[in-house]
Amino acid sequence: MAFARGKDAEIYYEVHGRGTPIVLSAGMGGSGSFWAPQLEALATRHQVILYDHVGTGRSAASHRSIAGMADDIACVLDHASVDAAHVVGHAIGGIVGIELALRHPRRLRSLTVVNGWGCADPFLRRCFEIRKQLLNQSGPQAYVRAQPLFLYPPQWISENIAHLDAEEERILRHFPSVATMNQRIDMFLAFEGGKRLAAINVPTLLASAKDDALVPAYLTRELAAAIPDSRVHEVDWGAHAFSVVTPEVFNDTLLDFCKEVDR
Template identity: 50%
Template structure:
């Protein structure tokens, strides 16, 4: 594994087989590369994998540049590709990371091969806005501890939370200790709420896997249907259960789907 920083962005490269295609993974609102731990073994068996922490999170610069936006997040992906000597790559993005991937396809189409958007969207939605408003108010009023304690309600199915309560409680101190600055988190949320490329989806010619969960309470699956319908070359896969973070609750199902898609088998 190689690691480094580029313009304040922490990155890692995990080599795969000789001449393997590159895949860059972009996390959701939390921004940490650690989100993709359930996918790493499956991916590194066949691909060169690039991880990075979003700007403002994890091991990257903990501040944001002025006028933060999803377009800026896409530009950060370009910076990581440049730093790792990667001309083109597949991109797998969860929510915020998937939206950044869509923006990358528009702004820098030559840097992208296949795109996987997990629980992403193409334009503002009232339900998503209400969820983010609740999380914002919680953070502003009570701080990161309360935000982190409530986060599982938005990420996981109720029965999974009940069965994994001890694990969630064990992880919470780590998440609180590494939580982004409040102004950074609010700016990231506002960037997602402002993201709107609904009238430009027809310009994205790349093959796109739109992956979603039927029980996602944060990003309803109808947003995935709308996204897939607007893309010229999309494949839609909706799992029946798993919540917003079904990459973690159903890793074997998602990994099988992911590897098949990236390998061109579907």
């Protein structure tokens, strides 16, 4: 456990295992704990770096732009004495990875974007509009209570309800401020990679789930069309958080990709 001092903030991070470095960047919740289902498998071959986004988890609250969040990853790498790493981001964490590849390409060995997007479409905007309404009108408890409906397949929710209830209590104890969450949602919906995406020149894997009801798989395909030489890995089942639902599938895919790049 350590803290990297970034611009106007201290960024909490952890390092596990040995080998080629991998940085894991979470989605909307921002906590490195999202990647718990990946940690053991990845740490057998890699130095795994988990961190909490600024304003979430154990990282001090501060206003951030997407560019600032990309710089935060570079700051964590500096503090961990890592020149370049495989960068893996889920959803908005993937957008931060994209921005890092554009701002600091030499800091990446590869880029993996999980259920991400290059530009939010009307469907995605409506989903987040509903989530914001839950947050602002009914409060964090309602927002967190509804969250699994956006993240997981219905049957998986039913079979794991006890775990989700316990997870709900943990999330609420560490939930960011409402203002921070609104700012994060607005910031990532405003992201438009546009023509800049064509400048990404690191090996890129774009992973998605066909049954993702929050960030549809077609947004990943659109992203692939914009990033030169990127590859798409699409799973049939697991929804938005398929790295949690089917961790073995996700872990094997990521390990194989990193192994190929490291050759």
